[in-house]
Amino acid sequence: MDPHAQILTQIAHGDKQALAALYRALEKPVFRFIRSRLNDPFESADILHDVFMEVWRSAGRFEGRSKVQTWIFGIAYRKVIDQHRKRGRVDLTDDIPETIDEDPNAEMCLAAGQEAEHVRHCVGQLKEDHQTAISLAFYEDMTYGEIAEVAGVPEGTIKTRIFHAKKLLLHCLQGRLQRGATA
Amino acid sequence: MTRDEISALLPFLANGTLEGKERAEVEAAVAADATLQTELAALRAIRETMQSEDSYSPGEMGLARLMRDAETQVPATRIQRPWIWQAAAAVLLAVVIGQAVLTNREPVPGGFELAGADDAPISAAFAPDTPESELRDLLLRAGVEIAAGPSAIGIYRLEPLEGTDLSEAARILRAADFVESLEVSDDQ
Structure with a gap:
């Protein structure tokens, strides 16, 4: 209901x-x-x-x-x-995402994921559609079906966006932590 | 489910919205894979960090502004136009279409006209205060595009997109509150 x-x-x-x-x-x-x-x-x-x-x-x-x-x-x-x-900022086509082959170091991501500044920075680095999908999934706890309705695209598109957004986000967090550690 | 599919669903396990068979499959994959377990923990940490951020919002000041502006605008469903005006609009539309057919008229001044616009089978008039976003949504849902218009009296000629069923398009258009009159040419 x-x-x-x-x-x-x-x-x-x-x-x-x-x-x-x-x-x-x-x-x-x-x-x-x-x-x-x-x-x-x-x-x-x-x-x-x-x-x-x-x-x-x-x-x-x-x-x-x-x-x-x-x-x-x-x-x-x-x-x-x-x-x-x-x-004049239209960045909606994520059909050809930036690909990163290797998996990020999840341990480092876990540590960086607890730092608000790192998370804010890395979410802000994502493309328009990726940011929307991550924001709705993590701020609003929406299902992928609901995110698809909001964005007016098929559910499969949201799964693809989330897949790439997550990967980019984790890589960004890992990079932030590595740079912080070596600085 | 492939590893990529599992990976794509991991954020939805992290936010607790995954259900049924999908949830069971992803949970089983995570239980058997230490890397996925750490990735899930990282995603949960990101979600928690995002949700715990303090968020300013317009609050009561925004509400006061909303209440003030709502006073000046009436919800669309409550707009009741007198029936005489609806009837007059329909008659006027019929006359204009009749004239266009009989006189093989020139392009309508004041609007735009595309090649083939004369063949557009639907003529429609919309409420003058219709937001562009709603008009756009309606045209997309009906599967039509504007071929010409607006004319001097606000009439648009609409063309069905390839694969659109004309009668279904007309049904969707008629159902919209802000479509004031609609004519569909019989010879299509």
Whole structure:
């Protein structure tokens, strides 16, 4: 049972208190996702506002094919993409990922994975689509099916993105730790 | 499941969303492989680190802004246009299409027109306040593209993409709240 489905129905009927309740329930995770993608708190706040205004305008058109939260993240994802296009940053094609053959040293990755600064830096180094997949998997604990719905791509594409994103992330963490150790 | 497939699913074992047969297969692979065990531990550490970061958000100030702006805009489902205007739009659309057929008219001024646009079988008018993103989503779902328009009175001519069933496209378009009128040419 979708915990937000009833509230969205109320929003579709113009209930502003229901809109406020949905905002309070989802504002933090949606903002965190947007901010992780734009890296600008003011711009992210504007996009968050636009997302909930679109929820207000479009609640009646929600078809219930996904969870309400997934639908809202999908709106946020499209707005972030639009924002990147405005900035002239379009980096959505990850069909040919940077390949790294050797496996990273998992022990080193484990140590670096506990350091927020390393993690923030390495997630920030990933390509657009890879970052989105990792953010939704690790910040929001989404299934690969939900991430596919948000990004509007097949599940197999998300598995491929996650596979490469994970590898690049772990290599980056290993590199950070090695450089730190030798510095 | 190959090792790469196991590896791709490892983040979803780390975030606890893997279920059923997939979960059992990945867990079995991890139990038998020390490298996967350490990689899983690293992924769990990354997830925990990401989730434990303090996150500022607009909070109540953002809510106040939302409530203020929501006051000025009405949810789409509650917009009730008087039936007389809907009827008038439909009549106007029929007249315009009739004129276009009878006079083999010139390209519509004010909009754009592609080669073959005259053959576009669907004519549609959308609510003036429709966001571009919603219009784009609808056209993608219906499998059509804009061949010409908007005309001076806001009519678009739409062309089905290859493989799109015309009647299904029309059904999807008609179902959208913001499509104010729709005509499908019979000779397609």
